[in-house]
Amino acid sequence: xxxxxxxxxxxxxxxxxxxxxxxxxxxxxxxxxxxxxxxxxxxxxxxxxxxxxxxxxxxxxxxxxxxxxxxxxxxxxxxxxxxxxxxxxxxxxxxxxxxxxxxxxxxxxxxxxxxxxxxxxxxxxxxxxxxxxxxxxxxxxxxxxxxxxxxxxxxxxxxxxxxxxxxxxxxxxxxxxxxxxxxxxxxxxxxxxxxxxxxxxxxxxxxxxxxxxxxxxxxxxxxxxxxxxxxxxxxxxxxxxxxxxxxxxxxxxxxxxxxxxxxxxxxxxxxxxxxxxxxxxxxxxxxxxxxxxxxxxxxxxxxxxxxxxxxxxxxxxxxxxxxxxxxxxxxxxxxxxxxxxxxxxxxxxxxxxxxxxxxxxxxxxxxxxxxxxxxxxxxxxxxxxxxxxxxxxxxxxxxxxxxxxxxxxxxxxxxxxxxxxxxxxxxxxxxxxxxxxxxxxxxxxxxxxxxxxxxxxxxxxxxxxxxxxxxxxxxxxxxxxxxxxxxxxxxxxxxxxxxxxxxxxxxxxxxxxxxxxxxxxxxxxxxxxxxxxxxxxxxxxxxxx
Numbered sequence: 001x002x003x004x005x006x007x008x009x010x011x012x013x014x015x016x017x018x019x020x021x022x023x024x025x026x027x028x029x030x031x032x033x034x035x036x037x038x039x040x041x042x043x044x045x046x047x048x049x050x051x052x053x054x055x056x057x058x059x060x061x062x063x064x065x066x067x068x069x070x071x072x073x074x075x076x077x078x079x080x081x082x083x084x085x086x087x088x089x090x091x092x093x094x095x096x097x098x099x100x101x102x103x104x105x106x107x108x109x110x111x112x113x114x115x116x117x118x119x120x121x122x123x124x125x126x127x128x129x130x131x132x133x134x135x136x137x138x139x140x141x142x143x144x145x146x147x148x149x150x151x152x153x154x155x156x157x158x159x160x161x162x163x164x165x166x167x168x169x170x171x172x173x174x175x176x177x178x179x180x181x182x183x184x185x186x187x188x189x190x191x192x193x194x195x196x197x198x199x200x201x202x203x204x205x206x207x208x209x210x211x212x213x214x215x216x217x218x219x220x221x222x223x224x225x226x227x228x229x230x231x232x233x234x235x236x237x238x239x240x241x242x243x244x245x246x247x248x249x250x251x252x253x254x255x256x257x258x259x260x261x262x263x264x265x266x267x268x269x270x271x272x273x274x275x276x277x278x279x280x281x282x283x284x285x286x287x288x289x290x291x292x293x294x295x296x297x298x299x300x301x302x303x304x305x306x307x308x309x310x311x312x313x314x315x316x317x318x319x320x321x322x323x324x325x326x327x328x329x330x331x332x333x334x335x336x337x338x339x340x341x342x343x344x345x346x347x348x349x350x351x352x353x354x355x356x357x358x359x360x361x362x363x364x365x366x367x368x369x370x371x372x373x374x375x376x377x378x379x380x381x382x383x384x385x386x387x388x389x390x391x392x393x394x395x396x397x398x399x400x401x402x403x404x405x406x407x408x409x410x411x412x413x414x415x416x417x418x419x420x421x422x423x424x425x426x427x428x429x430x431x432x433x434x435x436x437x438x439x440x441x442x443x444x445x446x447x448x449x450x451x452x453x454x455x456x457x458x459x460x461x462x463x464x465x466x467x468x469x470x471x472x473x474x475x476x477x478x479x480x481x482x483x484x485x486x487x488x489x490x491x492x493x494x495x496x497x498x499x500x501x502x503x504x505x506x507x508x509x510x511x512x513x514x515x516x517x518x519x520x521x522x523x524x525x526x527x528x529x530x531x532x533x534x535x536x537x538x539x540x541x542x543x544x545x
Contacts, residue, residue, distance in 0.1 A: 015079050022118050023068040023086060029111065030062035047102035054100040061093040083122045087131045090115035095138035103146050104159045109139050116167045120174025132171040136164030212296030218289040220245040220253055232296050234273040255279055269299050278302060322367045333360040381506060386416045390451060393426055397433060405447035412453035417529045424502045431499040432465045432521050440469020440519055461528040466520045477514040
């Protein structure tokens, strides 16, 4: 904030320097007057009529100036007391010198302008006005003394009045300039504080950047280095400011030297340790000695980002292709159904129609899975009573499945609640159950699916979907949720991936477990509760790893 006009001028150190400069000026005036006395030039220059008074006042003034300089250097007494004393002494002694000479006509009255201006600059308005008024009264008073005690004197009251008015004008201008200086410096301090804050903010942003950032001067001395750059450059500790980049990271320094020699060429990767880094150089400013900003990125990370963008593009293309295939596929399926109704179809032709129907259904399932990857419906979480909701969902699945498995719900409290989108959870479970139908059903026994409530070590509720099939091979447990990963020729590799995405959309996680008998897919929910209004006691859950 800008200080009020009555606030002290700028800083204490600046005040003391101003007082010292003023006292040195006064001392210079005192030495000059003593030198004129020694050479006998005062009479001819100032028309001195009272030489003894002039000589005594000059010597006392020089001694006081020397004492004032010493007091300023020792900073005793306080600043304002020294300023008032110096200005008052000047008014008194210069008035005496004017009196000892030919009045204002002698020109010594002009020396009063300096203390009046100093008072206006260094003192508050009231005290500065008092100094100016004393100076004006002094020049007018000495002219009155001349008119009374010097019979042959030439009184210059008009000149004395003009000089007095000039004192007030000088004081006002000095005070106005000091106020302007005070406001300007306060504004400069405020702007400097904002610049410091911005510099601190920029430094913090640079430190939090996910890519390395280094700023070096024209001699390759490090000015700024963020934490990510320290990690990428494989440094044991953060180097001190001013460290030589050629010593800290010689490979990066060589790349910088090549860029400065040939700035138009594209940057090349730098091998540091086991990492391949890609530096980008930028000159800060236009001069040859301006600092250089270096961004450092992991080349492997850039490659991964490029691959992700490529996968996104391929996914969009695949979704468009799937959409275009759906129309002719529907026509083929409809034509096959019409053909099956014909009475001229023989047994061999019927088998061919069954092949057409089976494969069109398979292609349609693939298209639905691909479209599901690119057109995910927005989530609509609801509070679900898990046990009753599972019973209803199992009933719906049994109605649609050709050979429904046997379901068991175990260790799920009747008052257990979860937050999940019911449509997402239904599609998720249907995908898991369909996967069990394809991979776990065996000829010599029925497919049995168990839905087991459990808790993790962090006491998060989870639902295990366990079948009685051969289980998950340890070699594929880390890849089974990846898109397009499948172990059969008929599969698309998208069912489990879509299930995992549905979990992530609702803050849950889908984890394959290979250690249990049969295949187990664990759904770890984000938030679950027990209905406090239902007095049924919760079941005991066995913690799992």
